[in-house]
Amino acid sequence: MYKISTTPHINSKQTTQKIMRDVIVALSPAIFSALVIFGYRALIVLITSITSCVFFEYVIGKKLKLGNTTNDLSAVITGILLALNLPATMPIWMIIIGSFMAIGVAKMAFGGIGKNIFNPALVGRVFLFISFPVQMTYWIKPHSFDFFNIDAGTAATPLKTMKNLDIGESLSSLTSYWDLFIGNIGGSMGETSALAILIGFVWLLKQHIIRWHIPVYFVGSFAICMMITHWITGNSQYDVLAHILSGGLMLGAVFMATDYTTSPMTKKGKIVFAVGCGVLTYIIRVFGSYPEGVSFAILIMNAWVPLIDKYCPQYVYGTGRK
Amino acid sequence: MKTKTFSIGGIHISKHKSSAQIPVEELALPDIVHIPVKQHIGTPAKIKVKIGDKVKVGTLLAEADGIISANVFSSISGEVKKIEEINDGKGWLVTVITIEREGDEFEPYMDLSDDLMTDISDDKEALRQVIRSAGIVGMGGAGFPTAVKTSIPEGKKADTLIINGIECEPYLTADSRLMEEKAEQIIIGVRILNKILGIQNAIIAIDENKPRAIAKLTQITKRYVGVNVRVCKSIYPQGGEKQLINTITEREVPSGMLPIDVGCVVQNVATVYAIYEAVQKHIPLFRRILTVSGDMNDNPRNYLVRVGTPISFVLKQNKVDMEKVGKVIIGGPMMGQTIAALDAPVTKMTSGIILLSKETSDKPESTSCIRCGKCVDACPMGLMPLNIRQAVNENNKEELRLLHVQDCVQCGSCSFVCPAKIPLLDFCKIGKFELSRK
Known part of the structure; x- marks a missing residue:
């Protein structure tokens, strides 16, 4: 007797675990830049965050009888993303609380992988940001924790600097675009180097893990809003390029807004979602009291995903294109 | 010349066309054939022969019954031994005319020469x-x-x-x-x-x-x-x-x-x-070309086979080590049907016999849907298989209708690409069935 089964009889070699592995590879330049810029302290934050995320996924999965899903590597990614969203000086116990919020509350309580509404790493980050505002905005100068240098000092992030700029003053007198691009600035561990994030983006596209729409429309819509504001006000605190290269915009657009589970399905839906993220980020950065708005923007748009999915369906063959 | 393609979805699959350079060869004649009276969509053909009749290649065995039906001809010469119902390997009983071969004699009306006839004279x-x-x-x-x-x-x-x-x-x-x-x-x-x-x-x-x-x-x-x-x-x-x-x-x-x-x-x-x-x-349809191949078949071939030849006979001629075979597919691996036993005959519709090894015959275990949207990108009809799956699980017929599940062409692209190995096509088929049932 030979096996009887439904069609198709062959499957692609792609698996959830392989996808996650590719995302980790894509994150590795950002991890590398965090280690270069923030030294051993970055390593401590990363290890703490990854271990506690995987630990919570395992323990809570077992308690809620969701099975052991740690080998799909998604908890590792949440751990990395959470770490990259924190300042290198974050106390360890706070990181563990953040990991619990990310995995326990935002992911496992909803039913585990694929069921969550909000991006787990962002929930963890925002929770920490609201609970521990002092520690979460304590920015050290790059290379404060080089392995042979313990001369730590604080530095304001470019966004903070820009927000407090006087009219006529320009950011470039304080920080060069090049420093912003390679990440030689203060900020969260993985946010600072646009270059590292772009390398990851190229890898994700090459491996067909994500499509280009969300990152490009996110950054694009943000840039257009900012450009108009800059043009109307003439105020250099609205410098478009500086805004794109600083804060969590690049990391958020490439790695957080593109999270499969919490972003829309169709191309049309992805564009609506990304433009929403871009405009909200702009609104928070320009009119809000926080210098940074990427996390909030993505979380707010996450909540809209079911509705976007409903109203942006795929075009069905033979139904007549309008 | 510019290559063209369709506008929605589609996937890339490794084609494994290892038999593409191998010329078609005529398969040896089997000693016995089982010719089904239904090798088409529609009404089975009406049997015109009885047990003991002598037939030649091209003798009408069964006549089309109505408009949506088709004539069936003998593919070998010999004697009608049985008119019986056999298992088609997929689980259905089919009526077949079993003929035992004597020699290889053709009805005289056929032109078996290789001459090319270019002029089309009939209206x-x-x-x-x-x-x-x-x-x-x-x-x-x-x-x-x-x-x-x-x-x-x-x-x-x-x-x-x-x-x-x-x-x-x-x-x-x-x-x-x-x-x-x-x-x-x-x-x-x-x-x-x-x-x-x-x-x-x-x-x-x-x-x-x-x-x-x-x-x-x-x-x-x-x-x-x-x-x-x-x-x-x-x-x-x-x-x-x-x-x-x-x-x-x-x-x-x-x-x-x-x-x-x-x-x-x-x-x-x-x-x-x-x-x-x-x-x-003037040659009626009594033979066809089919491919015998598969991931464990190191002797891929294209055969010209007489309709009714038992699949077991074709595989014996191909010298496949059946010990290693886990799955036998009639047609291609994306849309073909599997058969459990090899008594079934080759029909007018059999385009290939694909053998998969034991290792690849098992369906991979499915994990949670991560909403990656690969099934949505793959569907050539623009459907959303993951949502169809959810609607089937909730038994929501209204939603299934809104999701156009009846437009599914059952190509299997969604199941193929799914990284969580969810059998999405199965859900689409259930959805189609639920809607067709009043």
């Missing part, structure tokens, strides 16, 4: 009648009687004839070999169809992965009016009827309608060759 109606009496059905796998497909219903008009030479299923190379070896005969077959349909616009669509067939047919079509070759991208399911129509004409067949509603008639190349043989050589 439209007579040509259609020949196709009908030769028992020709769609040989791509659907098995719809060809004479019916070439009769244009009242009020409809055909303006494009599309010949499907895509063969997008992995492993299968029967159509590919046929196009290389019988190129001119196919083109004459196309001209017969042109004459029946009263049009001068036939397009032979070939997958870009068949360069030799493309070169050969392109060269020959230069000598004939009204027949052209179009190269299509190697994307699955390029050979799907709706996708092919969209590729060639940029039209879309509206939901629930037929190709003729958008002015198209689509025929498979093997069917077109059968039409040539029937009209120009």
Whole structure:
């Protein structure tokens, strides 16, 4: 007797675990830049965050009888993303609380992988940001924790600097675009180097893990809003390029807004979602009291995903294109 | 020439066309054949012989019963031993005429020479009648009687004839070999169809992965009016009827309608060759080319096989080590059906016998859906399989209707690409079934 089964009889070699592995590879330049810029302290934050995320996924999965899903590597990614969203000086116990919020509350309580509404790493980050505002905005100068240098000092992030700029003053007198691009600035561990994030983006596209729409429309819509504001006000605190290269915009657009589970399905839906993220980020950065708005923007748009999915369906063959 | 493809979805699959360079060889004759009376969509043919009758190759065994039916001819010479019901391997009982072979004698009306007959003398109606009496059905796998497909219903008009030479299923190379070896005969077959349909616009669509067939047919079509070759991208399911129509004409067949509603008639190349043989050589449909291949088959072959030959006999001739085989598929690995036992015969619709090893025969275990959207990007009909799955689980018929599940062409692209290995097509089939059930 030979096996009887439904069609198709062959499957692609792609698996959830392989996808996650590719995302980790894509994150590795950002991890590398965090280690270069923030030294051993970055390593401590990363290890703490990854271990506690995987630990919570395992323990809570077992308690809620969701099975052991740690080998799909998604908890590792949440751990990395959470770490990259924190300042290198974050106390360890706070990181563990953040990991619990990310995995326990935002992911496992909803039913585990694929069921969550909000991006787990962002929930963890925002929770920490609201609970521990002092520690979460304590920015050290790059290379404060080089392995042979313990001369730590604080530095304001470019966004903070820009927000407090006087009219006529320009950011470039304080920080060069090049420093912003390679990440030689203060900020969260993985946010600072646009270059590292772009390398990851190229890898994700090459491996067909994500499509280009969300990152490009996110950054694009943000840039257009900012450009108009800059043009109307003439105020250099609205410098478009500086805004794109600083804060969590690049990391958020490439790695957080593109999270499969919490972003829309169709191309049309992805564009609506990304433009929403871009405009909200702009609104928070320009009119809000926080210098940074990427996390909030993505979380707010996450909540809209079911509705976007409903109203942006795929075009069905033979139904007549309008 | 620019390659074309359809506008929605589609996936890349490794084609494994290892038998593409192997010429078609005639399979040895079996000692016994089981010829089913139903090798088509529609009513089974009415049996015209009785036990003990002597038959030759080409003797009418069963006659078409009604319009949607097809004649069945004997494929060997010998004696009718039994008229019985056997298991078709898929779980159905089918009525077969079992014939024991004596020699290999042909009915005298057939022209078995290799001479090419280019002139088409009959008129439209007579040509259609020949196709009908030769028992020709769609040989791509659907098995719809060809004479019916070439009769244009009242009020409809055909303006494009599309010949499907895509063969997008992995492993299968029967159509590919046929196009290389019988190129001119196919083109004459196309001209017969042109004459029946009263049009001068036939397009032979070939997958870009068949360069030799493309070169050969392109060269020959230069000598004939009204027949052209179009190269299509190697994307699955390029050979799907709706996708092919969209590729060639940029039209879309509206939901629930037929190709003729958008002015198209689509025929498979093997069917077109059968039409040539029937009209120009008076040979009815009693044999076909099929591919024997698979991931553990190191002896892939293309055979010319008599209809009714037991699959076990074909595999024995192919010298496959059946110990290592886990799954036997009739047709391609994407849409073909598996059989449990090998007594089933080759029919007019059998385009291949694909053998998968024990290791690849097991369905992978599925994990949670991560909403990656790969199924949505893959679906050539623009459906959202993951949402269909959810609607099936919730038994939400209204939602299933809104999701257009009845438009699913069952190509299997969604299940193929799913990284969580969820059998999405199964859910789509359940959804279609639920909607068809009142």
